[in-house]
Amino acid sequence: xxxxxxxxxxxxxxxxxxxxxxxxxxxxxxxxxxxxxxxxxxxxxxxxxxxxxxxxxxxxxxxxxxxxxxxxxxxxxxxxxxxxxxxxxxxxxxxxxxxxxxxxxxxxxxxxxxxxxxxxxxxxxxxxxxxxxxxxxxxxxxxxxxxxxxxxxxxxxxxxxxxxxxxxxxxxxxxxxxxxxxxxxxxxxxxxxxxxxxxxxxxxxxxxxxxxxxxxxxxxxxxxxxxxxxxxxxxxxxxxxxxxxxxxxxxxxxxxxxxxxxxxxxxxxxxxxxxxxxxxxxxxxxxxxxxxxxxxxxxxxxxxxxxxxxxxxxxxxxxxxxxxxxxxxxxxxxxxxxxxxxxxxxxxxxxxxxxxxxxxxxxxxxxxxxxxxxxxxxxxxxxxxxxxxxxxxxxxxxxxxxxxxxxxxxxxxxxxxxxxxxxxxxxxxxxxxxxxxxxxxxxxxxxxxxxxxxxxxxxxxxxxxxxxxxxxxxxxxxxxxxxxxxxxxxxxxxxxxxxxxxxxxxxxxxxxxxxxxxxxxxxxxxxxxxxxxxxxxxxxxxxxxxxxxxxxxxxxxxxxxxxxxxxxxxxxxxxxxxxxxxxxxxxxxxxxxxxxxxxxxxxxxxxxxxxxxxxxxxxxxxxxxxxxxxxxxxxxxxxxxxxxxxxxxxxxxxxxxxxxxxxxxxxxxxxxxxxxxxxxxxxxxxxxxxxxxxxxxxxxxxxxxxxxxxxxxxxxxxxxxxxxx
Amino acid sequence: xxxxxxxxxxxxxxxxxxxxxxxxxxxxxxxxxxxxxxxxxxxxxxxxxxxxxxxxxxxxxxxxxxxxxxxxxxxxxxxxxxxxxxxxxxxxxxxxxxxxxxxxxxxxxxxxxxxxxxxxxxxxxxxxxxxxxxxxxxxxxxxxxxxxxxxxxxxx
Numbered sequence: 029x030x031x032x033x034x035x036x037x038x039x040x041x042x043x044x045x046x047x048x049x050x051x052x053x054x055x056x057x058x059x060x061x062x063x064x065x066x067x068x069x070x071x072x073x074x075x076x077x078x079x080x081x082x083x084x085x086x087x088x089x090x091x092x093x094x095x096x097x098x099x100x101x102x103x104x105x106x107x108x109x110x111x112x113x114x115x116x117x118x119x120x121x122x123x124x125x126x127x128x129x130x131x132x133x134x135x136x137x138x139x140x141x142x143x144x145x146x147x148x149x150x151x152x153x154x155x156x157x158x159x160x161x162x163x164x165x166x167x168x169x170x171x172x173x174x175x176x177x178x179x180x181x182x183x184x185x186x187x188x189x190x191x192x193x194x195x196x197x198x199x200x201x202x203x204x205x206x207x208x209x210x211x212x213x214x215x216x217x218x219x220x221x222x223x224x225x226x227x228x229x230x231x232x233x234x235x236x237x238x239x240x241x242x243x244x245x246x247x248x249x250x251x252x253x254x255x256x257x258x259x260x261x262x263x264x265x266x267x268x269x270x271x272x273x274x275x276x277x278x279x280x281x282x283x284x285x286x287x288x289x290x291x292x293x294x295x296x297x298x299x300x301x302x303x304x305x306x307x308x309x310x311x312x313x314x315x316x317x318x319x320x321x322x323x324x325x326x327x328x329x330x331x332x333x334x335x336x337x338x339x340x341x342x343x344x345x346x347x348x349x350x351x352x353x354x355x356x357x358x359x360x361x362x363x364x365x366x367x368x369x370x371x372x373x374x375x376x377x378x379x380x381x382x383x384x385x386x387x388x389x390x391x392x393x394x395x396x397x398x399x400x401x402x403x404x405x406x407x408x409x410x411x412x413x414x415x416x417x418x419x420x421x422x423x424x425x426x427x428x429x430x431x432x433x434x435x436x437x438x439x440x441x442x443x444x445x446x447x448x449x450x451x452x453x454x455x456x457x458x459x460x461x462x463x464x465x466x467x468x469x470x471x472x473x474x475x476x477x478x479x480x481x482x483x484x485x486x487x488x489x490x491x492x493x494x495x496x497x498x499x500x501x502x503x504x505x506x507x508x509x510x511x512x513x514x515x516x517x518x519x520x521x522x523x524x525x526x527x528x529x530x531x532x533x534x535x536x537x538x539x540x541x542x543x544x545x546x547x548x549x550x551x552x553x554x555x556x557x558x559x560x561x562x563x564x565x566x567x568x569x570x571x572x573x574x575x576x577x578x579x580x581x582x583x584x585x586x587x588x589x590x591x592x593x594x595x596x597x598x599x600x601x602x603x604x605x606x607x608x609x610x611x612x613x614x615x616x617x618x619x620x621x622x623x624x625x626x627x628x629x630x631x632x633x634x635x636x637x638x639x640x641x642x643x644x645x646x647x648x649x650x651x652x653x654x655x656x657x658x659x660x661x662x663x664x665x666x667x668x669x670x671x672x673x674x675x676x677x678x679x680x681x682x683x684x685x686x687x688x689x690x691x692x693x694x695x696x697x698x699x700x701x702x703x704x705x706x707x708x709x710x711x712x713x714x715x716x717x718x719x720x721x722x723x724x725x726x727x728x729x730x731x732x733x734x735x736x737x738x739x740x741x742x743x744x745x746x747x748x749x750x751x752x753x
Numbered sequence: 754x755x756x757x758x759x760x761x762x763x764x765x766x767x768x769x770x771x772x773x774x775x776x777x778x779x780x781x782x783x784x785x786x787x788x789x790x791x792x793x794x795x796x797x798x799x800x801x802x803x804x805x806x807x808x809x810x811x812x813x814x815x816x817x818x819x820x821x822x823x824x825x826x827x828x829x830x831x832x833x834x835x836x837x838x839x840x841x842x843x844x845x846x847x848x849x850x851x852x853x854x855x856x857x858x859x860x861x862x863x864x865x866x867x868x869x870x871x872x873x874x875x876x877x878x879x880x881x882x883x884x885x886x887x888x889x890x891x892x893x894x895x896x897x898x899x900x901x902x903x904x905x906x907x908x909x
Binding site: 067068069070194196197199200201203204205206207208209210212213215221246264265266269342343344345346391392393394396423425426645648649650652653654655656657660678679680684685686687688690691692693 | 755771772775776779782783784786787788789790791792793794795796798799801828829830832833838842845846849851852853854855856857858861877879880881883884886887888889890891892893894895896897
């Protein structure tokens with residue numbers, strides 16, 4: 029709440045000072061500061077569009093400052109599809125308030141009423157007197173005074189000239205010409221190159237390494253050894269790569285890891301539950317787990333179990349960061365999604381005051397959640413401390429990323445529901461099993477750290493104890509609570525405390541697995557009820573915005589599908605992300621080769637409603653990219669591991685979708701002018717996976733309940749059903 | 754063994770001193786500051802490091818300096834004509850054919866090799882030509898549309 033008793037939108041409630049967000053510079057530009065960072069999702073372009081629209085300045089005047097500790101608002105982590113809702117809504121309001129301040133000043137300057145003034149590209153004009161003054165003449169270089177108060181009404185969406193348009197990303201030209209765009213490409217004066225040598229398995233201890241021989245190699249500046257942490261610094265990048273290879277070859281390790289059997293991980297999760305909590309309306313409660321009800325009037329009861337394996341973020345670039353340690357101060361350029369939380373963690377790890385550390389966000393490749401981006405910053409800092417005054421660019425090799433990034437947890441989901449004689453759901457149960465999805469940086473203590481190098485160097489710290497997550501629509505239970513209007517829901521979050529494989533947040537957290545299960549099961553129930561799958565969903569969904577995306581996707585794919593088993597099929601699925609963000613429905617058409625078991629996705633459509641559309645192509649790309657990524661997860665992806673080591677070490681051992689496998693995807697945006705922005709970046713993977721499963725069923729008559737749907741697995745299912753040859 | 758190699762890059766002769774077995778990728782990025790060509794895997798599995806040598810796509814992460822010496826090398830930095838973007842580059846912007854953009858330079862140079870030998874490729878031909886390039890953001894159909902758009906532009 030602010031002084032006028034109004035709740036300010038998004039992060040503005042915590043950071044109401046106008047100058048914290050917007051600066052009118054003396055050179056005719058506008059500085060826009062956001063705590064959110066660019067991870068390929070187009071957020072900086074979207075918030076720049078909002079600011080330009082509300083301020084009435086040309087987009088080319090906006091200079092975005094993002095993710096620099098001390099300079100921008102602390103907006104936590106760029107995650108959870110929260111950026112448009114937190115930063116976007118804040119900037120929408122604060123830019124409108126900044127415009128009001130500037131126009132009021134202009135009115136005084138010109139001696140006319142503020143209401144009579146018009147603004148075009150920062151020039152405030154009085155049509156009556158034909159006088160004008162610019163924002164830059166009024167305010168250039170001096171901070172705008174005051175706080176946002178919520179009293180200014182932003183522009184009527186009917187008057188938008190920029191918001192809702194397809195605008196190229198701000199850095200589009202740099203990205204197609206090879207201009208410096210990523211942290212990997214920055215080369216400050218005096219740059220040194222760093223690499224790390226990681227243990228061969230979780231918990232392995234270094235017993236010996238020939239650091240002297242590596243130090244003597246050409247170009248090697250030094251070797252950093254602490255406990256089981258090994259790093260090398262060299263003058264050139266190739267020298268660093270060769271030195272890393274030599275160091276790795278010379279190292280001996282004692283390995284102790286004992287990993288569960290990959291093939292039975294779904295059952296292992298159920299056997300290793302350590303706590304169970306009922307989820308009510310998206311929030312787990314620390315209460316006794318209720319017994320399943322025996323519903324009266326049940327005509328039919330169905331049960332099914334679904335599972336997904338571990339996935340990896342599989343960013344195209346390995347993580348990288350540049351650190352400089354000088355006069356007791358540390359500066360890091362890196363791709364962390366949360367500069368402030370990372371700084372708090374690093375301060376504890378390195379024994380520095382937070383104020384002695386500056387984190388400057390620099391882009392990595394798309395991360396889709398918490399990959400190695402934070403870990404690599406500690407690695408870079410540890411090496412930079414060995415060469416004060418020289419910047420060190422620490423880059424992981426491909427196998428470092430594949431083996432050490434924190435994965436998306438495997439999950440097992442059990443569903444059970446009853447229908448009455450009219451085919452209505454009268455009882456609904458979902459029991460989900462998962463290890464933690466929370467591995468992002470937390471403040472490092474004397475004994476525990478979230479950052480990888482702290483587990484290896486002396487004094488070694490443990491990973492933080494995994495704890496059940498009681499936040500609304502978070503962790504494994506994200507979207508476990510069904511959005512459908514169901515008379516009775518019983519949702520249980522079964523927590524597995526052990527983390528045999530390192531896990532953390534991956535695009536959508538539990539959403540993908542929960543929606544895969546819920547939306548596959550909806551189809552199974554629809555069939556049992558003798559009802560069309562679309563009709564069955566609409567029967568249980570009152571929200572008109574949810575119905576609208578389902579109907580749009582169905583129409584675009586050419587609903588209804590034919591009878592199951594023809595070899596080609598259609599499927600549909602729906603979710604509202606986090607049950608409060610963007611709506612998305614996905615429909616898909618697939619062909620299944622019954623001889624090989626290979627599923628080809630021929631075409632996909634996604635219909636989305638994210639409130640007021642800001643950047644049409646930004647939203648389309650997020651929705652389409654989410655569907656394509658979900659197809660890749662669902663058909664191909666599974667982190668491979670043996671009894672001791674991770675075996676997915678490159679793109680052959682962790683294959684992802686290729687160009688010939690990618691179907692065309694059509695996106696349908698349902699614009700809601702004036703409605704609040706709704707986070708969309710994670711909205712389409714859940715229904716993407718489920719629509720694929722439903723289409724595969726329609727094609728084959730065989731229900732696939734465990735991903736990935738590899739040709740071998742599909743063929744075995746078909747043979748078991750007497751279908752394949 | 755350290756030697757000096759002469760490379761023809763984007764039409765200009767450049768000298769690089771280093772091991773003959775150093776991958777061209779490191780010569781480009783580190784020695785010459787041509788950072789548009791990316792490291793992704795180092796094992797010819799992702800295509801981020803793609804360059805053209807004598808008009809054919811080469812994985813610069815596994816092409817040694819000794820092998821590259823004397824060849825006519827084209828990188829992403831050499832594709833535009835001054836400030837004028839190549840039709841492929843413009844088409845990637847117009848079709849919004851990237852999200853994070855890390856795989857983009859490798860895709861553009863690989864697509865250029867295709868269009869140079871086949872000015873009117875079908876969507877399937879484009880997908881096949883790009884089968885050794887990975888994209889994780891899910892821009893595949895837009896990339897294929899961008900290559901089609903560029904082909905039409907080049908035919909004008």
